Amino acid sequence: MQEPKYRRILIKLSGEQIKGDDGESVSYTMLDFLAQEIEKVVRHGVQVAVVIGGGNIWRGNQSIERGMDTAQSHYMGMLATVINALAIQDVLEQHGLFTRAMTALKMDEVAEPYIRRRAVRHMEKGRVVIFGGGTGNPYFTTDSAAALRAAEVHAEVILMAKNGVDGIYSADPRRDPNAVRFDHITYMDALNRGLAVMDSTALTFCMDNRIPIIVFNALAAGTIERIVMGEQVGTLVSN
Numbered sequence: 001m002q003e004p005k006y007r008r009i010l011i012k013l014s015g016e017q018i019k020g021d022d023g024e025s026v027s028y029t030m031l032d033f034l035a036q037e038i039e040k041v042v043r044h045g046v047q048v049a050v051v052i053g054g055g056n057i058w059r060g061n062q063s064i065e066r067g068m069d070t071a072q073s074h075y076m077g078m079l080a081t082v083i084n085a086l087a088i089q090d091v092l093e094q095h096g097l098f099t100r101a102m103t104a105l106k107m108d109e110v111a112e113p114y115i116r117r118r119a120v121r122h123m124e125k126g127r128v129v130i131f132g133g134g135t136g137n138p139y140f141t142t143d144s145a146a147a148l149r150a151a152e153v154h155a156e157v158i159l160m161a162k163n164g165v166d167g168i169y170s171a172d173p174r175r176d177p178n179a180v181r182f183d184h185i186t187y188m189d190a191l192n193r194g195l196a197v198m199d200s201t202a203l204t205f206c207m208d209n210r211i212p213i214i215v216f217n218a219l220a221a222g223t224i225e226r227i228v229m230g231e232q233v234g235t236l237v238s239n
């Protein structure tokens with residue numbers, strides 16, 4: 001059997017990705033689909049960590065213009081990510097996977113506190129580790145959490161899931177017929193052009209710490225598996 005190219009990966013899912021069409025904050029159908037996708041690579045023996053956003057429920061900048069304290073609003077966003085972490089944990093377990101949810105903010109009754117060495121140990125034992133609560137700090141995003149945790153647990157690559165977009169384009173492909181998709185782009189190029197890889201703080205962190213990122217279409221079944229098995233899919237962001 002072919003060996004996977006990557007042994008330890010971190011998948012970044014956004015909250016929007018799991019939002020229901022019918023106004024529901026969490027779509028069980030989408031979660032189930034994502035769990036199937038993750039299951040495929042866990043069955044190859046790949047160690048998987050997941051960072052999930054909270055934008056389907058709350059974003060920190062949502063209430064700033066309404067006069068809410070900024071940090072307060074960001075903490076609400078971080079709590080939203082914990083709701084999503086528990087949702088994805090549930091569905092992964094329904095697929096028979098072993099999981100651990102770990103949070104950056106302590107919530108002993110619902111999840112383990114994030115402890116780096118423990119997270120690595122869980123992954124070595126084949127458990128999918130879900131990092132909730134972002135970085136635990138206001139003013140950051142879950143893109144930064146993905147970058148930080150990937151560095152800490154030595155993930156070989158961050159898989160940045162996008163809904164319906166199969167990589168990074170030179171312009172918005174829905175508006176510009178001349179837009180071209182990059183197979184590869186450097187961090188610096190992506191930063192200078194302001195391309196939608198991840199937010200710039202997170203992207204700079206990945207550049208400084210040499211963490212490769214692959215942007216891929218989360219809606220295309222089998223894509224995570226294809227990437228893990230070494231196919232060139234989506235856009236690679238690296239040096």
Ligand code: UDP
Nearest residue numbers: 015053054055060074077078134135141142
């Ligand atoms: N957040 C934060 N610190 C973090 C991660 C997240 O304050 O380390 C807050 C921030 O307000 C953000 C919200 O949580 O808007 C939801 O996260 P994010 O926007 O990254 O979710 P996504 O866009 O991936 O759904």
